[in-house]
Amino acid sequence: MSRVLNVAIVGCGIGRSHIVEGYLPNADKFKVVALCDLDQARLDKIGDEFGIERRILDFNELLTMDDVDVIDVCTPPGAHFFMVKAALEAGKHVVCEKPLVGSLEAVDAIMEIEKTAKGKLMPVFQYRFGNGIEQAKRIIDAGIAGKAYVGTVETFWRREAPYYAIPWRGKWKTELGGVLMGHAIHPHDIFTYLMGDIARVFGRVATRVNPIEVEDCISASLEMKSGALASLTATLGSVDEITRIRLQFENVTIESDHAPYNPGKELWKILPRNDEVKARIEALLANWQDVPSRFQTQMARFHDAIFGKGELPVSSADSRRALELVTAFYHSSSTHTEVTLPLGPEHPLYQSWVPAEFR
Template identity: 70%
Template sequence: MSRIYNVAVVGGGIGRSHIVEGYVTNPDRYKVLVICDLNPERMNALADEFGVERRTTSYDDVLAMSDVDIVDICTPPMVHYPQVMAGLRAGKHVVCEKPLVGSLSQVDEVIAEEKTSKGTLMPIFQYRYGNGIEQAKAIIDAGLAGKPYVGTVETLWRRGPDYYAVPWRGKWATELGGVLMTHAIHPHDLFTYLLGPVKSLFGRVTTRVNAIEVEDCISASVEMANGALASFTA
């Protein structure tokens, strides 16, 4: 019989989808033990919906719970870095929504922290694990797909004013980026997951759709390490 991991879901907004799609569907592997949210009304509504008795508005309280194995961070991007680092230092396994952090230097710090932690970090790149992607990955890795020549990723997904009405969205300090970090990040990740690392890139970003700080349109020309050429548009 496999072990059942106790999970604390931190952030009751998108955290609900993690419960519905990840934990409720795998009761032999996971139990949602704690709901943590700064908004007591949302926290209690979510906990009531899924029958979770333990509730707190304090992330520090979650980390102090010895029976919590996994912290699932579903909070706004600007607090991901300190929460990930604190979770790893507490010896927890950490799942974190995208974008993981806001800079390459912070990525390096997270990697270093994970190496000394009892826990493991899992950034949210769930599309890698779909059946179609896993099959494509196996075919490519086996050498059956042949030599890659060119590729393209087009994320033609428009976000309007209603989406950016949430106070932390659309700002560098709180969302950490625009369409690259929050919307196109998944298809771009899939592309490099399948075709390997990027060797060089030239791109342009601009803000044309919404009255926001961050970019909402991008175009990039990419050279892959394997020699293939690609274009990214979002």
């Protein structure tokens, strides 16, 4: 296999960002050779912009193309399971936008398929990458931060009527959820990436901002497996837009940059408790090498993983952890009870968190 992998992108919405931020900066690793979308005008627009001649309306055609190494799924969430399953079974490597699938049952099924699949699957959590988050992760993993005490995540974004003019948005059947699923899932993934697994969740969801089926405000209290406590809050009704993650450890306070859609890029605020801790951090981060943010680093590390030069930067297990939080959140809100994780097939929302009347 050539070291340059041929990519087919399915869905030309967020798929354009994958091209601009992920594949073009890694042109020595990937080449986009095909586009697939149900909208011919959108296909032609993106195809003309990037000089991609192969433009396909039928996803199934991609599965038979021997020269396509990677299928990148950028469709609305409701189509993810079928496409990921079919692409893996066709022997392709797969990239899939969040959410990977629409239930814990579905993600467990995908993880079973992965065990015998020829290709590798990488879900997208592009917010994990950049200098700020990478330095925070390095400090925590080195043991310098010490015991985790508490954390907060604030996802205060703004979505109004024009956003929901796209027909699949704001609907249970096609978006599979609201701010919890489509927006705060990114900062929540960063939080668990840095703070570890969640033990218990008490959450609430509400629809207060927009006339939509799904929620646009959420709040939760968490207990982590480490014993640390945390709170999560998100809304799509903010005037300004910020993503703020603040973590308090025994030896450091860590606070993210507040950029809503790229919190990992800029250096984060790292406050050491004393001079000894400061010196340890400075030694650890000496000779720091730049880590490009978002898709650029995620795609580069995906290429490394395919060729055995590292682990997948995001795995299906990471997606399961994110979807487990989503499932627990919806169950806790509807029952007004605390939910203990992990969740297995015995959980009442294992097959779907979507309300029965919307399935």
